[in-house]
Amino acid sequence: MTRAGPAPPLAVVPAGAGGGRRKVGERLARRGSRTSGGMGVARLRMGVVGVGGRGSGLVRAVAAVPEVELTAVADVVAAQAEKVAAQAGVPGHTSHVALLESGLVEAVLIGTPHPFHAQIAVDAAERGIHVLTEKPIAVRVAEADRMVAAARRAGVRLGVMFQRRLEPLHRQAREIIASGALGALHEVEMSSTGWYRLQSYYEGGAWRGTWKGEGGGILANQAPHDLDLLAWLGGMPAALTATLRRRVHRIEVENTVSALLEYGGTQTGFFRATTADPQGRRSIEITGELGRLAVRDGKLLHCRYPRPVAEDILHTTDRRATPFTVEWREVPLEGGGGDTTGAVIAAFARAVAGEGDLVATGEDGLRALELANAMHLSGLTGRRVRLPVDRAEIDALYGDLAAGRLVLDPEGPRAGAG
Ligand SMILES: NC(=O)c1ccc[n+]([C@@H]2O[C@H](COP(=O)([O-])OP(=O)(O)OC[C@H]3O[C@@H](n4cnc5c(N)ncnc54)[C@H](O)[C@@H]3O)[C@@H](O)[C@H]2O)c1
DSSP: OEEEOSSOSSOOOOTTSSOHHHHHHHHHHHHOOOBSTTSOOBOEEEEEEOOSHHHHHHHHHHHHOTTEEEEEEEOSSHHHHHHHHHHHTSEEESSHHHHHTSSOOSEEEEOSOGGGHHHHHHHHHHTTOEEEEOSSSOSSHHHHHHHHHHHHHHTOOEEEOOGGGGSHHHHHHHHHHHTTTTOSEEEEEEEEOOOOOOHHHHTTSTTTTOHHHHSSSTTTTTTHHHHHHHHHHHOOOSEEEEEEEOOSOOSSSOSEEEEEEEOSTTOEEEEEEESOOTTOOEEEEEEESSEEEEEETTEEEEEEOSSOHHHHHHHOOOTTOOOOOOOOEEOOOOSOOSOHHHHHHHHHHHHHTTSSOOSSBHHHHHHHHHHHHHHHHHHHHTOOEESSOOHHHHHHHHHHHHHTSEEEETTEEEEOOO
């Protein structure tokens, strides 16, 4: 079924009516290929699938990006598709396949709940349509593998909405690490406890806070941003051990995570996250051989050691010497304040046009998901888990959780009756 809003910028092309591609092409030709920012690049015709809470914001973001033209929306709830289509003045569809086959889109932005990201992305790639998906890239790593493979096969771009990478705090932290200023990394520590959620949040959608509908709790929904930053700034661990808990909230899934991270060499790390701390915070500390970096209270702080740690430990002969003192410097943040979601969409359009890189690729999305899946596996089995995780084991684990054969009690996992 297709719904069209009133007075769309493109005359309505009913999905399934046939000839949509030709008609759109003709209209674009009549209007001339619009260009963005004087770059001479034709605007990327983009549809948004899943136009609920986040998705309706994505529709507004797409409409505001000069490099992109919003050409269609889709939502399985007809009234939602109709409402957003009418507001945006573009045709609306009630299935992603109808949108993909409408001939209206060269790219799709996926804003559905996570369990649908993979199938929609693969269906798009197989039709030669570029994909930008909301985080998390998918629920299970095997699904993300399929997405990455489908995009490669089809030669389309696959991007993930990790807009927090563009915040000056994180962008500049990454630049400092990449410059070598910290030397070899010793420790990465991330507190991702500032995701406080009320019970009413979880009750705001039947899929929320369930294994079947969402594939996890904080690890599936809120923490993907942080897990991406953890991997982007500190690298990927080789193994981890996690503990999962559910405090206070009446949900099936974890709302609290603590994980010990083991990297190659001597680097270690610690990650903690919760949606149940009203005084939670977000901080990152990265310590290296030559200095330390902290993202804390909206500030980026950096200190350089006067000499490498190994030199101090091994060559200071005075046993009573106090540890060397350091001066912390607040790094002035450059830029920021803009719409980072819009900036991810604009970068995606430029990357499709062969001008620049994606903010985060499908492989980046897969890395963040690898961490989330590994933490679930470790926390639910009580085992130390090596990365990359075993795909079949992860599929079986989520199957057991969705079917109630494995249950997460507030204080830990137990076998269920399902
Ligand atoms: N990047 C961010 O900062 C950010 C912020 C919020 C949400 N998100 C992500 O956005 C996604 C959606 O979250 P939300 O809070 O908007 O959920 P929501 O429940 O408010 O909206 C989801 C919408 O998708 C529709 N939908 C469901 N299945 C569909 C399908 N197969 N095809 C088409 N439409 C379908 C629903 O009808 C609904 O309108 C999640 O993956 C979430 O993690 C990302």
